[in-house]
Amino acid sequence: MLGHLSTPExxxxxxxxxxxxxxxxxxxxARIQARSIKGAAKIxxxxxxxxxxxxTTLEGKDTPAKVRQLCFKAQHLHDQAADLPTVAAVCVYxxxxxxxxxxxxxxxxxxxxxxxxxxxxxxxxxxxxLDTLYALDNGADEIDMVVxxxxxxxxxxxxxxxxxxxxxxxxSTARLKVIFETGELDSLDQVRKISDxxxxxxxxxxxxxxxxxxxAATFPVVLTMLGAIKDHFDKTGQMIGMKPAGGIxxxxxALQHLLMVKEVLGEAWLSNEWYRFGxxxxxxxxxxxxxxxxxxKYQSAAYFSID
Amino acid sequence: xxxLKTYKLYIGGQFPRTESGRSYAVLSQSGQxxxxxCQGSKKDIRNAVQVARKAQASWAAKTAFNRSQIxxxxxxxxxxxxxxxxxxxQALGFDLKSATxxxxxxIDRCVYYAGWADKYQALLGTVNPxxxxxxxxxxxxxxxxxxxxxxxxxxxxxxxxxxxxALIGGNSVVVxxxxxxxxxxxxxxxxxxxxxxxxxxxxxxTGSVEEMLPTLSGHMDVxxxxxxxxxxxxxxxxxxxxxxxxxxxxxxxxxxxQSRAQGLSYISxxxxxxxxxxxxxxxxxxxxxx
Numbered sequence: 001m002l003g004h005l006s007t008p009e010x011x012x013x014x015x016x017x018x019x020x021x022x023x024x025x026x027x028x029x030a031r032i033q034a035r036s037i038k039g040a041a042k043i044x045x046x047x048x049x050x051x052x053x054x055x056t057t058l059e060g061k062d063t064p065a066k067v068r069q070l071c072f073k074a075q076h077l078h079d080q081a082a083d084l085p086t087v088a089a090v091c092v093y094x095x096x097x098x099x100x101x102x103x104x105x106x107x108x109x110x111x112x113x114x115x116x117x118x119x120x121x122x123x124x125x126x127x128x129x130l131d132t133l134y135a136l137d138n139g140a141d142e143i144d145m146v147v148x149x150x151x152x153x154x155x156x157x158x159x160x161x162x163x164x165x166x167x168x169x170x171x172s173t174a175r176l177k178v179i180f181e182t183g184e185l186d187s188l189d190q191v192r193k194i195s196d197x198x199x200x201x202x203x204x205x206x207x208x209x210x211x212x213x214x215x216a217a218t219f220p221v222v223l224t225m226l227g228a229i230k231d232h233f234d235k236t237g238q239m240i241g242m243k244p245a246g247g248i249x250x251x252x253x254a255l256q257h258l259l260m261v262k263e264v265l266g267e268a269w270l271s272n273e274w275y276r277f278g279x280x281x282x283x284x285x286x287x288x289x290x291x292x293x294x295x296x297k298y299q300s301a302a303y304f305s306i307d
Numbered sequence: 308x309x310x311l312k313t314y315k316l317y318i319g320g321q322f323p324r325t326e327s328g329r330s331y332a333v334l335s336q337s338g339q340x341x342x343x344x345c346q347g348s349k350k351d352i353r354n355a356v357q358v359a360r361k362a363q364a365s366w367a368a369k370t371a372f373n374r375s376q377i378x379x380x381x382x383x384x385x386x387x388x389x390x391x392x393x394x395x396x397q398a399l400g401f402d403l404k405s406a407t408x409x410x411x412x413x414i415d416r417c418v419y420y421a422g423w424a425d426k427y428q429a430l431l432g433t434v435n436p437x438x439x440x441x442x443x444x445x446x447x448x449x450x451x452x453x454x455x456x457x458x459x460x461x462x463x464x465x466x467x468x469x470x471x472x473a474l475i476g477g478n479s480v481v482v483x484x485x486x487x488x489x490x491x492x493x494x495x496x497x498x499x500x501x502x503x504x505x506x507x508x509x510x511x512x513t514g515s516v517e518e519m520l521p522t523l524s525g526h527m528d529v530x531x532x533x534x535x536x537x538x539x540x541x542x543x544x545x546x547x548x549x550x551x552x553x554x555x556x557x558x559x560x561x562x563x564x565q566s567r568a569q570g571l572s573y574i575s576x577x578x579x580x581x582x583x584x585x586x587x588x589x590x591x592x593x594x595x596x597x
Binding site for chain 1: 352353356360522525526527528551552
């Protein structure tokens with residue numbers, strides 16, 4: 001495996017993970033949230049957020065028809081508005097990757113597949129491997145894997161590291177997003193530690209949550225993860241992507257997240273190559289706000305397609 | 308030193324201050340400063356419509372009997388707070404006699420509309436004769452979110468006379484209260500908050516009609532407007548802005564103290580008629596099943 005770390009090496013790496021100043025984090029977030037984005041900047045921000053969405057359906061009741069419908073929505077966000085961007089990717093279960101791939105054709109929209117026994121990650125590694133290979137064989141461009149939170153919390157860092165590194169190896173050209181499920185990790189220190197661990201193991205993106213558990217992508221958690229990305233970049237010059245997922249359902253929140261990325265990581269991260277929103281209902285709120293900016297009138301959900 | 312009360316807004320079952328942070332002085336007829344009220348803004352309207360939309364479906368889905376009980380409960384709570392309303396009206400400059408009359412008529416009107424909850428469907432609904440093998444019937448349904456600009460001449464009665472018919476018919480409402488006489492509207496909100504009306508079904512804002520009405524009439528998620536005693540120019544402007552999503556605009560010029568200021572027609576003003584064609588099965592050449 002590439003750059004594989006031994007247990008002592010991993011321990012010394014994790015020993016360097018800083019502990020997070022919770023009060024300082026909250027104060028910084030409060031300052032970001034106090035800002036107001038209006039006019040042309042708001043329009044630009046809304047368009048940018050739309051282009052960063054991983055339009056997601058991860059339900060037990062998903063059907064090929066539902067996925068095809070979502071793929072149509074991904075390409076036609078709101079045809080009444082001219083020149084809208086498309087979303088970045090459609091995010092589905094491995095069984096739906098083939099359907100999504102075909103429905104999206106050469107639209108340029110990526111297909112992301114959750115993997116490794118999403119959402120719990122409670123399966124033997126062999127199963128996780130097959131899960132991932134199945135998604136890749138069907139054409140997934142991106143793999144969203146979940147980490148073994150139980151193992152992480154009980155201190156078995158080597159196990160978690162090896163798992164991520166092994167899945168990364170399977171991915172070859174597909175980009176790997178590593179989902180932490182921060183709602184299960186209890187403290188910001190843990191979030192920082194697992195961020196450092198995942199980045200060392202080869203994650204291309206780090207992602208907050210599965211969307212199945214609350215709290216999900218809270219500001220403190222996202223800021224902590226952005227800090228890990230920044231420190232890694234300062235040390236190595238290598239960029240890592242960020243994907244908050246779950247709980248970001250309004251334009252206001254999305255714009256505040258963008259502000260935070262710009263402030264912590266800089267302009268380079270403000271594209272869908274390095275930043276994504278995992279969301280299903282966010283798209284329509286962004287579209288409604290966008291229309292509000294253009295027409296001056298508050299919008300009704302009745303005039304926007306559900307998915 | 309006398310501390311003057313600042314009356315807050317009523318949105319989603321809560322009493323927030325306006326997001327704009329502004330307030331204005333409420334004066335009695337003799338020009339005395341008797342209280343402060345929130346100067347509501349466009350964004351308050353937006354927030355109110357948002358919660359009104361959320362609350363509407365479950366309000367309309369309640370049984371007619373339950374809605375009746377809740378409106379009747381409002382009458383009971385009004386009765387219990389009668390003294391406070393009388394004080395407020397007198398502070399605003401009404402004499403005791405006309406204040407008493409206004410409050411008592413308001414209570415009567417609550418009881419009156421509470422009684423309509425399980426009856427208007429039967430009177431507004433029809434079975435229609437059609438020339439095919441169909442059972443064809445029409446039923447009234449709530450329109451959705453109704454924007455109300457409360458009567459600018461009365462402090463309580465006009466407000467109640469406009470809000471209740473929309474409410475009993477399963478709509479949720481966003482009300483811009485009487486600009487000069489807002490106290491009773493907010494005290495009425497305190498009544499609502501203690502009478503089982505679910506949060507968000509009635510939302511009450513105070514402030515400038517001129518400033519807030521365009522937001523309401525242009526809002527794509529508001530289904531109808533109820534206006535009263537407004538200048539024709541303001542009504543026409545609201546009608547023009549309402550065109551975009553085909554809002555129904557009702558404009559009343561009636562004196563709400565009259566007994567004909569209540570009735571079934573005020574309920575049907577905010578009902579949409581849905582017609583259903585139901586095929587009638589012909590079994591073994593017999594007569595239709597209906």
